[in-house]
Amino acid sequence: MASCAPPKLCNFVLTERLGSGTYATVYKGYSKSAIREVVAVKCIAKKSLNRAATENLLVEIEILKGIKHPHIVELKDFQWDNENIYLIMEFCAGGDLSHFIRSRRRLPEQLIRRFLQQLSSALKLLYEQKIAHLDLKPQNLLLTSSTNPQLKVADFGFAQYMQHEDGHSLRGSPLYMAPEMVCSRHYDAKADLWSVGVILYEALFGQPPFASKSFTELEEKILSKDPIKMPPGVQPSPECCDLLYQLLQRRPQDRVCFPEFFQHAFIDLEHMPSSQSLKTATSLLTRAVWKDQDGDLPAALGLYRQGLEHLIPALHYESDPQRKTALRSKVSEYISRAEELKAVLVSASEAASQQSLSNMELLKAMSKDNLRLCEALKLASCAIQHEKKDMYQALKMHRESLGELIIILEAEDAGRRKDSLHAEVQHLMARAEQIKEDIKMKESKASIMENDAFSESIRNACSIQ
Structure with a gap:
């Protein structure tokens, strides 16, 4: 026509x-x-x-x-x-997220996290105003440009003010529609969180989880009780997998709620790139330098890490090439200093590791009558031994052992064993927090490299056009 x-x-x-x-x-x-x-x-x-x-x-x-x-x-x-x-x-010159994903097959996780932070910040405002979008899909998520793209939610043609769950008409796009919309027509704003899960899945793997040839086939897949399967070849981070699992729960009551979604470790709205990122980073890093000069190395290291958690988002937020180059230099400088301080503090940490293992052996000897406690202490010992080999596995082990040990501690009668167990739990929690900080530092360095690689790929694509 x-x-x-x-x-x-x-x-x-x-x-x-x-x-x-x-x-x-x-x-x-x-x-x-x-x-x-x-x-x-x-x-x-x-x-x-x-x-x-x-x-x-x-x-x-x-x-x-x-x-x-x-x-x-x-x-x-x-x-x-x-x-x-x-x-x-x-006007958004970068087109929509659907085209962006198709042109790259799938997106790197750090870029997905940035886009999801931006989507989440928009959903937070809608949530506060009791508005449900009800048609979230990649086609309705627009990008400001092809270089350093910012995501914007569009097309509120199906949006509603939602005070409570009620009967509603069928709205949105079937491929991204929550099961409760398809099945019962009784839904609330949580339907948007299912759609976010489908979008996250598509960005990670290049295709939505329920790709189908007909609506009937799509309906069967959405309403099926089969668990969501992740394609081989891509290994998202534990935080990303956890969020995806919590979003793609077919029963709304099992799905993550909005407050938990905004606070999830993968979203991390507190450290979202924004106009405030540089100001917050500067304040923290100034204090880090003061502590460093005073010789308070543990406090300095903690402040360097906190500052970098805001300085790296500031790097992503900055669009001016010269200021971006200067920021990248500062990020590298502070990461190097943080790693130097960590090296200085490692020897003390290794001594503490040996002391902790010795304390655990004493606790095990005191706990021969409590098999559950012995198994939890054994897992904690394995976690400490894994800290240098695999931080992610060590952190997982620490979390599992602490989950058990805290329950056991609460049930333990007052006495010498409870005092020793309490001290050990405190020590293990500190170790777990330290590993989390080390992982963040590792991911910060990867984020800078990935951002550089992504910017280069965008420039290459533009030069070809």
Whole structure:
């Protein structure tokens, strides 16, 4: 069918068509003002609107008028004439996440984490305002540019204000639709968290978890009791796998809730790249230098690590090439100093390890009548021995042993064994926290390298075009 010319709109010139759906066509446009601002104009033909579509449009306008967030596409204005209603939106030059994933087959985990942080920050605002999007999918997640892309949530055509769970009509895209929407039509904002899980899966593995040839096949897969399977060849981090598992729970009551989602270790909203990242990092790293100069090495190391947790996001947030280069140099400098301090403190840690193993042997001797305690102490010993070989496995072992030891400690009668066990639990918890910090430092270095590699791949792609 021949393409129609763009409609005429007061104060704007509409050019190429960006996309179309059931009720709307989106055009790229330019304002006629001296600024020549680039916008996206969503044109909805009045004759195509039934009652439900009209209500959806009114809700979409109401929601977008009341929201201003760096990761939600901005509604700049809306107009109408005899034939159409026009939503003048912020223009995102990087296309949508679906195309971005397809062009790269799958995305590196550090980049996925950044995108998920940005999506989560937008969902946090919606959650606070009791709004459910109900059509989250890669096609509705737009990117600001092809270089250093920022993610923005778009298309609130199915969004609702949701005070409580109730009966609702079927909304959204089946491939990303929560089981409760397909099955019972009774759902709440938690349906959005299922969609986030499907998006996370697709970004990690290059395809959604329930790819199907028909709606019937899709429905069977979504409603099946079979566990979600991860394709071979990609090994996400334990934190990423845990989040994916918690999001893709078919029963809403088993699914992670919003507060837990925002606080999850993989999301880590506290350290999301933002305009405040550099200010927070500077304050912490200044204190680290002072402690370092005073000779308080443990405190200095802790502050260097905390500062880097904000300085690396500041590096990702910065778009100016010269300032980015300067920041990268500072990150490398502080990482090197933190590693030097860690090396100085290692000998004391090794001595503490030997002392801890000796204390555990004494505890085992005192605990021959408690098989459960002996097994937990044995696992803790293995964790200490694994710390140099495999930090991730050591941390997993520490968590398992501490889970047992804390329960046993609470049930233990007062006495010498309880005092010794309490001291050992405190020591093991400190070791586990130390390993977590070491893992963060390792991932920080990997994040810098990955960011450089990603930026280079973007530049190469642009030069080919």
